[in-house]
Amino acid sequence: xxxxxLFKAFDLEDTVRIPPAMFLQDLVSVATQQLKSKYENTxxxxxxxxxxxxxxxxxxxxxxxxxxxxSYHKARLxxxxxxxxxxxxxxxxxxxxxxxxxxxxxxxxxxLLHVSQIMNDYVTVDAAQGxxxxxxxxxxxRVGDKVRVRVVAVSPPKxxxxxxxxxxxxxxxxxxxxxxxxxxxEAEAEVKED
Numbered sequence: 001x002x003x004x005x006l007f008k009a010f011d012l013e014d015t016v017r018i019p020p021a022m023f024l025q026d027l028v029s030v031a032t033q034q035l036k037s038k039y040e041n042t043x044x045x046x047x048x049x050x051x052x053x054x055x056x057x058x059x060x061x062x063x064x065x066x067x068x069x070x071s072y073h074k075a076r077l078x079x080x081x082x083x084x085x086x087x088x089x090x091x092x093x094x095x096x097x098x099x100x101x102x103x104x105x106x107x108x109x110x111x112l113l114h115v116s117q118i119m120n121d122y123v124t125v126d127a128a129q130g131x132x133x134x135x136x137x138x139x140x141x142r143v144g145d146k147v148r149v150r151v152v153a154v155s156p157p158k159x160x161x162x163x164x165x166x167x168x169x170x171x172x173x174x175x176x177x178x179x180x181x182x183x184x185x186e187a188e189a190e191v192k193e194d
Contacts (some may be wrong), residue, residue, distance in 0.1 A: 002119045005193070006106065007051075007080060007081065008047070008081050008082075008083065009079070009081075010047055010078070010079050010081065011076065011077075011078055012076070012077050012078070012079055013074065013075070013076050013077075014035065014038075014074075014075050015072050015073065015074055015075065016031045016034050016035055016072070016073050016075045017034060017070050017072055017117040018030055018031065018034070018062065018069075018070055018071045018073060019070050020069045020070060023071070023171050027058055027073070028056060028057075028059065029041065029056055031056055031058040031073065031075055032053065032056040034058055035053050035075065035077055036049060038055055039053050039077075039079055040052065041132070042158045043156055043163060044081070044135060045156070046081065047079065047081040047083045048081045048082055048083025048084075049076060049081060049083065049106075049108065050079050050080075050081050050108065051076055051079075051080050051082055051108050052077045052079065052080040052194075053078075053079055054072070054077070054080065054158065055076075055077060055078040056075060056076070056081070057075065058073045058075045059072075059073050059074045059078070059188055060073075060075075062074075068125075068129075077172050078098070078183070079134070082107045082108060082109065084106070084111075084151050084154050084165050085151065085154065086151055086153075086154060087115060087150060087151065087152075088150070089148065089149070089150050089151075089174070090106050090107075090148070090149060090150075090151065091106075091115075091146060091147065091148050091149075091177070092103045092104040092106040092107075092111070092146070092149065093107050093143060093144065093145070093146055093147075094142065094143050094144060094145045094146075094147060095110060095121045095143065096110070096129050096130075096143065097125065097126075097129055097130045097131065097132060097141075097142075097143060097147045098125075099115075099125050099127050100114065100134065101113050101115045101117075101118070101180045102118065103138060103143065103163045104147060104149060104167060106165065106167075107167060109163075111149075111151070111164075111165035111166065111167050112164065112165065112166055112167065113147070113167040113168070113169060114166070115132070116169075117133060117152075117166075117167065117168040117170050117177075118141060118169055119134050119137065119139060119141075119169060119170065119175060121134035121136050121137045121139070122133055122134070123135065130142055130143040131134040131143075135186055139175075139176070139179060143174055145176050145177075145178075146172070146176070146177045147169060147174075147175060147176050147177065148169060148174050148175065148177060148180060149169055149174060150168050150169075150171060150174060151165060151166070151167060151169065152166045152167060153165065154166075155164030165184070166175040
């Protein structure tokens, strides 16, 4: 099974504003700083979540506009993005356990794995201790565990709202990595010993 995370790179062109107070500083450094504040941690419908701005190239000659005194330079940059897609299988780390589910860090984002989607078993949630236990299987899921999940819902951000990603582990070859890597006989023996 091939697990992937849809990271992509895009080459962009833009015009970057250099404020007068920064004229004496290195042009590429200032342009990089300005472009990072404009693009990083934003969402674009076509590209997805923009994670990193890199490889900024700036034309030395710019235009100064009289209304604000800043110089405007054409720039080329590379952005690295992540755009989760439905049914994509990814791996992540459990970063928080709440009464309603688990938050899994998938790349730079936290996605929700609802309690009903963790395993094919009744579960007990102990948010204070940061663990979830399967009633019949005895399987335990804790903060810090690595999991393989399938993306079942993607709701990109709109306006000031934060986007949401829904996950499931209730399919073959999904779940905590230790559960997946064990042979069926080993998994049965583990349950009987508990």
